[in-house]
Amino acid sequence: AQTVTQSQPEMSVQEAETVTLSCTYDTSESDYYLFWYKQPPSRQMILVIRQEAYKQQNATENRFSVNFQKAAKSFSLKISDSQLGDAAMYFCAYRSGGTGGFKTIFGAGTRLFVKA
């Protein structure tokens, strides 16, 4: 069975600084996708960034980028130039590809605090 582990329950960053959130996963599948979701106090789930396992290039979306280490099964999220609006809960998620259908595993989450 697949697992996703976020080892940092809470993180804190100064505004304008850079922070990295960790995520490791375990799977025997070769076809899968990885995601980072943001959940602000409104509870809405917002996709931040996604990575296809078959792509070696790390995904980037503006101030958000990932460090995808497939062999190490690591998928960390880097937030550059942190803003007050980045304060939220962040979830790492794994989704099976191919015949695995729509099975999705989430980590327990990391709460990010941004200090002004």
Added chain:
Amino acid sequence: EAQVTQNPRYLITVTGKKLTVTCSQNMNHEYMSWYRQDPGLGLRQIYYSMNVEVTDKGDVPEGYKVSRKEKRNFPLILESPSPNQTSLYFCASSLGGQQRNEQFFGPGTRLTVL
């Protein structure tokens, strides 16, 4: 507007009283899924559906039922709710295949079972 809607948004009920939480999407997505979110546990998948009349269990299906009679709707049924089903529930949908794999989430349903 493309969206996933859930109803009700908030529900307080008592043990054993059957309830249904509705989920509807207007994006013609093949895949739909239900999750529950509990503190310290993240989101856990309850059931998912890959198309009409095709459903499968997620990690925590006990005490829940689903049906997918129409592509746009995927209701979650609690036949006999218990206090341990008190949680925040999310419905999500996605296109199938390799085209897109982003899940679109509904706003959530806060359920309290007394």
